[in-house]
Amino acid sequence: xxxxxxxxxxxxxxxxxxxxxxxxxxxxxxxxxxxxxxxxxxxxxxxxxxxxxxxxxxxxxxxxxxxxxxxxxxxxxxxxxxxxxxxxxxxxxxxxxxxxxxxxxxxxxxxxxxxxxxxxxxxxxxxxxxxxxxxxxxxxxxxxxxxxxxxxxxxxxxxxxxxxxxxxxxxxxxxxxxxxxxxxxxxxxxxxxxxxxxxxxxxxxxxxxxxxxxxxxxxxxxxxxxxxxxxxxxxxxxxxxxxxxxxxxxxxxxxxxxxxxxxxxxxxxxxxxxxxxxxxxxxxxxxx
Amino acid sequence: xxxxxxxxxxxxxxxxxxxxxxxxxxxxxxxxxxxxxxxxxxxxxxxxxxxxxxxxxxxxxxxxxxxxxxxxxxxxxxxxxxxxxxxxxxxxxxxxxxxxxxxxxxxxxxxxxxxxxxxxxxxxxxxxxxxxxxxxxxxxxxxxxxxxxxxxxxxxxxxxxxxxxxxxxxxxxxxxxxxxxxxxxxxxxxxxxxxxxxxxxxxxxxxxxxxxxxxxxxxxxxxxxxxxxxxxxxxxxxxxxxxxxxxxxxxxxxxxxxxxxxxxxxxxxxxxxxxxxxxxxxxxxxxxxxxxxxxxxxxxxxxxxxxxxxxxx
Numbered sequence: 001x002x003x004x005x006x007x008x009x010x011x012x013x014x015x016x017x018x019x020x021x022x023x024x025x026x027x028x029x030x031x032x033x034x035x036x037x038x039x040x041x042x043x044x045x046x047x048x049x050x051x052x053x054x055x056x057x058x059x060x061x062x063x064x065x066x067x068x069x070x071x072x073x074x075x076x077x078x079x080x081x082x083x084x085x086x087x088x089x090x091x092x093x094x095x096x097x098x099x100x101x102x103x104x105x106x107x108x109x110x111x112x113x114x115x116x117x118x119x120x121x122x123x124x125x126x127x128x129x130x131x132x133x134x135x136x137x138x139x140x141x142x143x144x145x146x147x148x149x150x151x152x153x154x155x156x157x158x159x160x161x162x163x164x165x166x167x168x169x170x171x172x173x174x175x176x177x178x179x180x181x182x183x184x185x186x187x188x189x190x191x192x193x194x195x196x197x198x199x200x201x202x203x204x205x206x207x208x209x210x211x212x213x214x215x216x217x218x219x220x221x222x223x224x225x226x227x228x229x230x231x232x233x234x235x236x237x238x239x240x241x242x243x244x245x246x247x248x249x250x251x252x253x254x255x256x257x258x259x260x261x262x263x264x265x266x267x268x269x270x271x272x273x274x275x276x277x278x279x280x281x282x283x284x285x286x287x288x
Numbered sequence: 289x290x291x292x293x294x295x296x297x298x299x300x301x302x303x304x305x306x307x308x309x310x311x312x313x314x315x316x317x318x319x320x321x322x323x324x325x326x327x328x329x330x331x332x333x334x335x336x337x338x339x340x341x342x343x344x345x346x347x348x349x350x351x352x353x354x355x356x357x358x359x360x361x362x363x364x365x366x367x368x369x370x371x372x373x374x375x376x377x378x379x380x381x382x383x384x385x386x387x388x389x390x391x392x393x394x395x396x397x398x399x400x401x402x403x404x405x406x407x408x409x410x411x412x413x414x415x416x417x418x419x420x421x422x423x424x425x426x427x428x429x430x431x432x433x434x435x436x437x438x439x440x441x442x443x444x445x446x447x448x449x450x451x452x453x454x455x456x457x458x459x460x461x462x463x464x465x466x467x468x469x470x471x472x473x474x475x476x477x478x479x480x481x482x483x484x485x486x487x488x489x490x491x492x493x494x495x496x497x498x499x500x501x502x503x504x505x506x507x508x509x510x511x512x513x514x515x516x517x518x519x520x521x522x523x524x525x526x527x528x529x530x531x532x533x534x535x536x537x538x539x540x541x542x543x544x545x546x547x548x549x550x551x552x553x554x555x556x557x558x559x560x561x562x563x564x565x566x567x568x569x570x571x572x573x574x575x576x577x578x579x580x581x582x583x584x585x586x587x588x589x590x591x592x593x594x595x596x597x598x599x600x601x
Contacts, residue, residue: 138360279427
């Protein structure tokens with residue numbers, strides 16, 4: 001197995017040029033969605049899906065603007081080139097019933113297009129909203145981390161095109177070192193909120209595509225803590241509910257069928273007239 | 289469960305999946321009711337039991353069809369069972385994936401449903417098929433009852449796992465509760481009882497079980513109500529109640545709750561009438577069993593639609 005590869009996306013130097021989006025579409029022959037005016041800052045891509053494997057988010061962080069400043073200390077207008085995180089514990093692979101989603105020799109998460117049957121279970125599982133369904137192919141798609149380019153010792157298209165080195169590609173250990181250095185540098189410059197997301201194993205066992213953020217992950221739409229759970233955490237509780245319901249239903253069903261009124265007996269055929277009682281006798285405590 | 293935050297995309301599971309969830313609940317429920325009527329009922333319940341087993345077959349047969357049609361690549365449906373990729377060829381059975389378990393569960397359940405169907409037709413004697421005497425001899429006794437019991441276990445699984453399938457995700461609402469599996473199971477049993485009451489006129493003698501079925505249905509409705517309370521409570525704690533019951537989905541939830549009223553009240557509803565003197569009085573009106581059954585089935589559809597739609601809106 002080759003050494004684990006990944007992306008380190010340093011959002012502090014992203015300028016929102018969208019070269020990554022264009023390069024990704026060009027290399028992977030993605031047509032892109034029909035243009036829509038979203039009225040959402042400079043964003044007209046909207047979200048990651050089957051046609052957008054890179055998406056530059058523009059986050060207008062008004063909380064950092066005050067009357068005395070228009071700069072916002074570099075945190076008022078955040079930009080981030082979002083992409084598949086290639087999670088170490090991948091929710092999509094966990095639920096995929098066809099085993100179409102596998103880890104490659106580069107330790108990245110890859111969807112085998114000839115195996116996927118388009119059940120879309122992975123879409124419901126991905127906590128980052130990365131995977132999209134294509135009506136054209138009938139399968140799901142996401143960033144492959146340019147698997148074909150990696151096999152030929154080439155840098156993924158987005159990282160190659162990024163003019164500010166916001167997207168860095170390489171061996172994961174090297175990227176970790178670079179990220180640690182950059183974080184220390186930013187902290188030294190006074191950016192106290194700067195932090196790494198996915199560098200350690202706190203989120204889905206670590207992300208092969210991890211980020212340097214200038215604010216809290218929630219500001220960028222990234223789950224943390226209790227919100228970053230694998231789908232399987234609901235397995236035990238869910239099946240326990242089925243088990244409890246089954247037991248109660250069985251008991252209730254049996255009781256309901258047992259406690260019915262006894263069927264009304266058919267009227268007995270008329271009995272022959274009893275013989276006349278002898279005079280002087282009285283009837284006892286018979287049926288009344 | 290703490291407040292949940294979701295950044296996911298909806299899988300766009302719509303009408304086919306709604307139909308599948310409905311049929312899976314009915315099929316699993318019908319098979320279990322057939323077993324209960326046969327093993328816990330009276331000899332007079334045998335016609336209703338057989339009707340239940342007969343109904344389970346077409347209901348089960350439609351399930352994989354809906355699942356396959358919903359796939360983006362329907363001809364690759366068998367990839368659910370056989371790994372055709374780099375890790376294959378091998379059997380695909382992933383215990384962490386309810387969809388994977390469900391495919392196998394449905395397949396095994398279908399075998400039991402088919403066996404029981406053949407047994408019922410053979411022992412009925414109305415229609416003959418090659419080997420029907422042998423089937424009647426082999427499955428007409430103890431072995432057939434064993435098939436019923438084991439098949440019912442798979443029936444319960446098929447009726448309930450669909451809720452677990454939704455919960456094992458990162459979708460809002462679905463992943464914020466453990467109650468969906470039990471809720472779908474209770475609703476499936478209730479719906480199966482209603483379907484059986486509706487179909488009873490088709491098979492002579494089945495009407496004899498109507499009272500027992502209505503009693504069981506009342507209990508299943510109570511169970512469903514209990515799981516509904518758990519569902520709403522867990523969603524409220526997770527901060528997802530508004531997403532689940534907000535407009536326009538409250539209409540569907542209202543139908544669900546309304547559909548529970550007749551079975552819970554023993555198929556008796558109360559009507560307020562105002563007399564000539566202006567006095568109000570409650571008059572009990574017996575709602576027909578058929579109307580109640582239809583309402584229960586509508587509630588069953590509404591429940592699944594509310595759960596599926598609200599999370600993906």
